[in-house]
Amino acid sequence: MTAPLLTIEDLKVTFSTRNGPVEAIKGVSLSLSAGERLGIVGESGSGKSVTAFSVMQLLDRAGKITGGRITFRGQDITNASRGMLQPLRGAAMSMIFQNPRAALNPIRTVGLQIADVLRAHESLSAKEARARALKLLEAVMIRDPEARLDAYPHELSGGMCQRVMIAMAIACEPTLLIADEPTTGLDVTTQKTVMDLLAEITARRGMAMILITHDLGLAAQYCQRVAVMEKGLVVEEAVPATLFGAPTHPYTRRLVAASPTRHSTVESLVVDREAAPPAPARIAPRPGSEPLLAVRNCVKVFDNGFRGVDDVSFSLAPGESLGLVGESGSGKSTLSRIVCRLIDASEGTITFDGEDIGGIPSRDFYRSRFRRDIQIVFQDHGDSLNPRFSAFDAIADPLRLLGGVQDGRELRRQVEDCARRVGLPEEFLDRFPHQLSGGQKARVGIARAIAAKPRLLVLDEPTAALDVSVQAVILHLLDRLRRETGLAYLFVSHDLNVVRMMCERTIVLQKGRIVEEGPSGPLFTAPSSDYARELIAAIPHFDPEAALARQKALATAV
Amino acid sequence: MIAVLRHTGWVLRGNPVTMVASFGALVLITLAIVGPWIVPYDPTASNVPNALMPPSAAHWFGTDQLGRDVFSRVIAATRLDLAIAASAVSLSFALGAMIGAFCGYTGGRLDRWVGRFVDVLMAFPLFVLAMAMVAALGNRVENIIYATAIINLPFYIRFARAEVNVRRNSGWVEAARASGNSHVRVVMLFLLPNVLPAMAVQISLNLGWAILNAAGLSFLGLGVKPPTPEWGIMVAEGARFITTGKWWLVVFPGAALMTAVLCFNLLGDGLRDILDPRMRT
Numbered sequence: 001m002t003a004p005l006l007t008i009e010d011l012k013v014t015f016s017t018r019n020g021p022v023e024a025i026k027g028v029s030l031s032l033s034a035g036e037r038l039g040i041v042g043e044s045g046s047g048k049s050v051t052a053f054s055v056m057q058l059l060d061r062a063g064k065i066t067g068g069r070i071t072f073r074g075q076d077i078t079n080a081s082r083g084m085l086q087p088l089r090g091a092a093m094s095m096i097f098q099n100p101r102a103a104l105n106p107i108r109t110v111g112l113q114i115a116d117v118l119r120a121h122e123s124l125s126a127k128e129a130r131a132r133a134l135k136l137l138e139a140v141m142i143r144d145p146e147a148r149l150d151a152y153p154h155e156l157s158g159g160m161c162q163r164v165m166i167a168m169a170i171a172c173e174p175t176l177l178i179a180d181e182p183t184t185g186l187d188v189t190t191q192k193t194v195m196d197l198l199a200e201i202t203a204r205r206g207m208a209m210i211l212i213t214h215d216l217g218l219a220a221q222y223c224q225r226v227a228v229m230e231k232g233l234v235v236e237e238a239v240p241a242t243l244f245g246a247p248t249h250p251y252t253r254r255l256v257a258a259s260p261t262r263h264s265t266v267e268s269l270v271v272d273r274e275a276a277p278p279a280p281a282r283i284a285p286r287p288g289s290e291p292l293l294a295v296r297n298c299v300k301v302f303d304n305g306f307r308g309v310d311d312v313s314f315s316l317a318p319g320e321s322l323g324l325v326g327e328s329g330s331g332k333s334t335l336s337r338i339v340c341r342l343i344d345a346s347e348g349t350i351t352f353d354g355e356d357i358g359g360i361p362s363r364d365f366y367r368s369r370f371r372r373d374i375q376i377v378f379q380d381h382g383d384s385l386n387p388r389f390s391a392f393d394a395i396a397d398p399l400r401l402l403g404g405v406q407d408g409r410e411l412r413r414q415v416e417d418c419a420r421r422v423g424l425p426e427e428f429l430d431r432f433p434h435q436l437s438g439g440q441k442a443r444v445g446i447a448r449a450i451a452a453k454p455r456l457l458v459l460d461e462p463t464a465a466l467d468v469s470v471q472a473v474i475l476h477l478l479d480r481l482r483r484e485t486g487l488a489y490l491f492v493s494h495d496l497n498v499v500r501m502m503c504e505r506t507i508v509l510q511k512g513r514i515v516e517e518g519p520s521g522p523l524f525t526a527p528s529s530d531y532a533r534e535l536i537a538a539i540p541h542f543d544p545e546a547a548l549a550r551q552k553a554l555a556t557a558v
Numbered sequence: 559m560i561a562v563l564r565h566t567g568w569v570l571r572g573n574p575v576t577m578v579a580s581f582g583a584l585v586l587i588t589l590a591i592v593g594p595w596i597v598p599y600d601p602t603a604s605n606v607p608n609a610l611m612p613p614s615a616a617h618w619f620g621t622d623q624l625g626r627d628v629f630s631r632v633i634a635a636t637r638l639d640l641a642i643a644a645s646a647v648s649l650s651f652a653l654g655a656m657i658g659a660f661c662g663y664t665g666g667r668l669d670r671w672v673g674r675f676v677d678v679l680m681a682f683p684l685f686v687l688a689m690a691m692v693a694a695l696g697n698r699v700e701n702i703i704y705a706t707a708i709i710n711l712p713f714y715i716r717f718a719r720a721e722v723n724v725r726r727n728s729g730w731v732e733a734a735r736a737s738g739n740s741h742v743r744v745v746m747l748f749l750l751p752n753v754l755p756a757m758a759v760q761i762s763l764n765l766g767w768a769i770l771n772a773a774g775l776s777f778l779g780l781g782v783k784p785p786t787p788e789w790g791i792m793v794a795e796g797a798r799f800i801t802t803g804k805w806w807l808v809v810f811p812g813a814a815l816m817t818a819v820l821c822f823n824l825l826g827d828g829l830r831d832i833l834d835p836r837m838r839t
Contacts, residue, residue, distance in 0.1 A: 018568070337732075340736060342732050342735060342736065363741070365735075366735060366738050366739060366740055366741075367740075371736075371738045372738065374736075375736055376732075376733070376736050378729045378732070378733060379729075380729055383728055383729035383730065384728075384729030384730050384732070384733045385729075385730055385733070386730040386733075386734070386748055386752070387730075387752060388751045388752055397734070397737045397739070398736075398737035398738060401737055401738035401739060402737065402738040445733075448733065448737065449736075452737075452738075
């Protein structure tokens with residue numbers, strides 16, 4: 001066996017913060033041979049990105065490698081000097097960042113930016129560099145590469161920007177490529193094409209790759225080996241089949257359970273459930289009953305003439321959960337805001353409980369008696385909480401205005417009751433958003449939405465910004481809330497597995513139009529439209545049962 | 559409260575310039591409050607035989623052409639100068655932040671009209687505008703305050719408008735509307751408190767500028783009338799004697815003016831760090 005390309009031995013990284021030094025990496029050992037693809041999986045704060053940044057020596061000033069050794073091609077690069085790293089970075093190892101748009105310079109054309117990378121390591125004329133840049137854009141299979149050379153980043157889609165980033169990363173034929181969440185924020189179909197491209201390029205050029213991701217399915221699908229990190233330590237490292245089929249570490253087990261697959265149910269996501277009385281069964285909507293919400297021929301035309309929502313009609317029964325699926329730009333968020341009466345539709349009618357609410361302009365809807373009936377949970381829980389309101393104030397706000405609770409003691413009691421229902425410990429009520437974790441913020445957002453006792457809850461990607469284990473708990477919570485209160489949900493999500501678990505019926509949106517609609521089960525197993533089929537196929541998945549069977553077959557064969 | 563104090567302490571320790579500036583501002587404010595009671599001489603009592611004495615143990619900053627103690631006058635002037643600046647800045651802040659916030663939140667026609675009005679106002683040389691206003695309204699302290707407030711107004715309107723504009727589509731504003739908040743409540747309870755930390759910098763910078771403005775107007779003989787002790791008047795009166803080497807008449811009130819302006823200017827950045835809750839951990 002040849003010497004590994006990269007070895008990390010007992011790496012320790014410490015960040016100096018206001019509250020003293022914090023050890024972010026507590027002794028990580030990993031190794032990677034040439035041409036191998038290693039996945040590092042973990043949730044936020046697990047130290048997966050810090051590990052990669054240490055290899056590239058890109059830690060910010062507060063971070064310091066305090067122990068261990070990093071060897072690259074037999075050379076010790078722990079705390080290497082600038083001069084030593086310069087020829088390595090970009091040429092021998094390169095990195096793809098999470099947000100491609102932010103990583104590209106907005107005022108230079110992508111052709112020039114790729115040429116910059118080339119010319120930093122080789123002496124090339126402008127013309128030669130341009131020719132090479134074109135070749136690279138062809139290699140990343142961007143449509144119409146010649147024209148794209150002179151495009152600015154804002155003229156490209158997110159997926160195309162990531163292709164440009166990949167082109168820059170492979171420009172100097174590195175032997176190691178580090179991809180830090182390369183597809184986070186991209187649509188699932190774009191994610192698939194970008195990841196397929198990465199896998200193909202690295203395989204063809206014999207590059208080793210470290211894929212850092214929070215998505216177990218993605219890592220399992222594209223990597224030969226997966227390391228799971230938790231709190232600065234690698235807790236388990238194995239081939240995907242073992243990791244999924246027979247995870248040994250309790251954290252891995254929890255993570256595997258929490259990652260939604262095509263077979264999981266809301267119950268199966270959470271291994272150690274919160275102590276709660278058994279939830280009542282879902283209330284089945286009575287057939288033939290008056291719909292709670294009916295949207296007819298809804299159209300939204302934006303000022304620039306773009307038809308964000310194009311002739312959409314659907315209805316929702318009391319207590320029903322309806323999923324709204326689509327990629328970015330499909331109009332699902334616009335539609336959810338129209339239903340919530342935060343923005344006005346250009347055409348169409350909206351009736352709630354038999355009364356026309358579409359006629360009330362959204363700017364006056366705060367005065368409507370239906371305001372308390374329709375509430376919303378937002379995608380970005382950090383952004384949806386007023387930074388200057390404590391959790392208590394945030395939950396108390398709708399109670400005061402919509403619930404009409406004025407008495408201080410009664411308000412306190414009701415806020416505490418809401419907090420209890422969403423599983424937010426009482427001592428967190430006095431905290432401000434920046435003092436809460438992502439999951440806690442999500443709970444505050446949900447508590448605020450249910451505080452006024454609505455009848456319809458619009459959930460706009462409520463778990464998209466959360467770690468999978470937190471997502472599992474929040475989904476579980478939302479499901480239980482619905483059973484307890486008989487709330488109707490309009491569940492907007494790009495994650496089809498989540499919608500399948502949460503909703504009885506699903507609508508698939510594409511470019512503002514409904515392309516498919518039907519009960520969730522059949523829609524996911526046998527989609528009738530091409531678009532839905534494509535969406536479902538693009539979900540990164542790793543079938544634990546199939547993997548286990550394969551492994552068993554392998555064991556008996558040996 | 560303890561958390562706020564601890565946070566303030568942390569900001570000050572990490573930022574010695576802010577520390578010095580806050581100390582200076584604290585001294586100035588204290589002098590403004592207790593100044594007239596602690597001065598060694600009556601700042602308006604003339605003592606002609608003792609006129610134009612250089613600094614000495616009895617008169618630290620010397621005496622002026624009427625034999626008044628310059629030290630006592632410099633200290634006593636703190637109250638008037640700071641009061642003018644503070645009231646002018648509070649006035650333009652209160653008005654400007656509100657107008658700007660509503661414009662930024664609603665957009666549309668109101669926003670455009672106010673925007674043009676602000677542009678017109680800013681096209682004037684502001685100090686000349688203030689002079690014209692004081693001259694037209696009458697030579698009184700209130701009018702200096704109004705004039706200073708009006709020429710500062712455009713900055714607050716623009717600033718608040720821009721800060722609110724970037725936040726009006728944020729999730730928590732939508733959430734506030736979904737919770738049944740009226741538009742006035744959204745602006746007053748949600749948006750304004752959030753733009754306040756950034757505006758604190760502006761307030762602090764403006765305070766220094768307003769002091770300079772008030773002193774400048776008085777220097778030109780507009781506003782405060784002698785024999786009231788005021789830094790601008792003192793510099794104006796002392797300027798006649800500088801050619802004969804009587805430097806202390808100008809240097810001490812001038813230095814006081816400069817110190818005050820500098821303190822408030824340096825305070826700005828630190829103030830933002832102290833006021834922003836997200837900087838507290």
